[in-house]
Amino acid sequence: MTNQPATHGGAGVESLAEVLRRFAEERDWQQFHTPKNLAMALSGEVGELLAELQWLTPDESARVMADPVAGARVRAEIGDVMIYLVRLADVLGIDLVQAATDKLADSARRYPVEQARGSAAKAVDA
Amino acid sequence: MTNQPATHGGAGVESLAEVLRRFAEERDWQQFHTPKNLAMALSGEVGELLAELQWLTPDESARVMADPVAGARVRAEIGDVMIYLVRLADVLGIDLVQAATDKLADSARRYPVEQARGSAAKAVDA
Amino acid sequence: MTNQPATHGGAGVESLAEVLRRFAEERDWQQFHTPKNLAMALSGEVGELLAELQWLTPDESARVMADPVAGARVRAEIGDVMIYLVRLADVLGIDLVQAATDKLADSARRYPVEQARGSAAKAVDA
């Protein structure tokens, strides 16, 4: 893997999880990869992502990918966040896409289309 | 979608992104879903995830899924984090798995197996 | 302290630190209050603060205290963040105001008034 990062096809998240597992094993990093530590690392990476967007207006943030330099930084931070989220879910034995899908089904019940339409207040827990 | 959350097959992240897009459109929430706002929401959900793990020792955190109540809460928070990460990447036009794979290729160069083995210091930016 | 929270006079942060120390000791919580755990708790509280502001425009956020309900929530979250920050600094033996003052002196060198004026890019590390 150090030579050729896995391409992702249908598997997507699952194959990424496997690549990350091998990456950690090769470096003997499993000892550091407790859920507690990985959650902190995830939070640290989200902090770096926020730092890219903090002084932009919402409109400017919507155009951030049009700037090649800022866009590349945002993409790299998003990549880091995904790495730690996938690794954390893998260590916990959680299927990320399924967990998100289940949570969304809850949200669909709590925010029925008719009541929630156009209301930021109702969007709080989307 | 409000009636039947998408099952995920090969598509995984892509189909989740699509479901989330429709979820937002139906509620007219696209106006709130700027990258800036979504990054804040992502960070808020990661904060809730940390709150589940903050008083646990690293070892206890490794066993958290064995407790049905705590495990369900952790899984729900992970689901929320994934929802906002997928939605944010979709709004930015970023392929999540590819961004992570590219970033990992960088890490493989910066942390060659031989030097990085077993060293927490070297694991900082995994 | 459980009966009458300290009023703060000149001492401010120092007396708050002392009150928090006693609060933890009375509950035998020092065992949980490692820097690692407290940093996670701090991050969790910042996440709750972000959740209060995430769907607001920057202008709306500037008026948030005018709404008694939202304002009270923001004030409570700010209070929680301060509690954990003061407790963390106390456990680490760091003088919060002095650490901030020293860091600001660095920023003053890195962002001289003339070059930094009105530039968001220069404000990144304020």
Next chain:
Amino acid sequence: MTNQPATHGGAGVESLAEVLRRFAEERDWQQFHTPKNLAMALSGEVGELLAELQWLTPDESARVMADPVAGARVRAEIGDVMIYLVRLADVLGIDLVQAATDKLADSARRYPVEQARGSAAKAVDA
């Protein structure tokens, strides 16, 4: 202030808030310092703080200040967090120490000494 950072005496937080206000005004940064943006910056700095502690065990984190290099980094990050928290509270018109003291009075009611003693579960919202 760019020449001589304020010493802090009795005033502490209040005088730091004033120094930060002048720092922003001199650079015409008030336009960026909305509560929303400052909360994001605060979160970003907390993320950098977490990154310093993420791979340490709780015990190692308790000894982090004994290492001059790591200790200096932690102190600098704590300083950054305090800067943004004080600035955010100032912009919102919130008295930080009072907000924390009020919140602590709530916690004292919710976590009476007798029931809370030694219980991590009860420490969740300290």
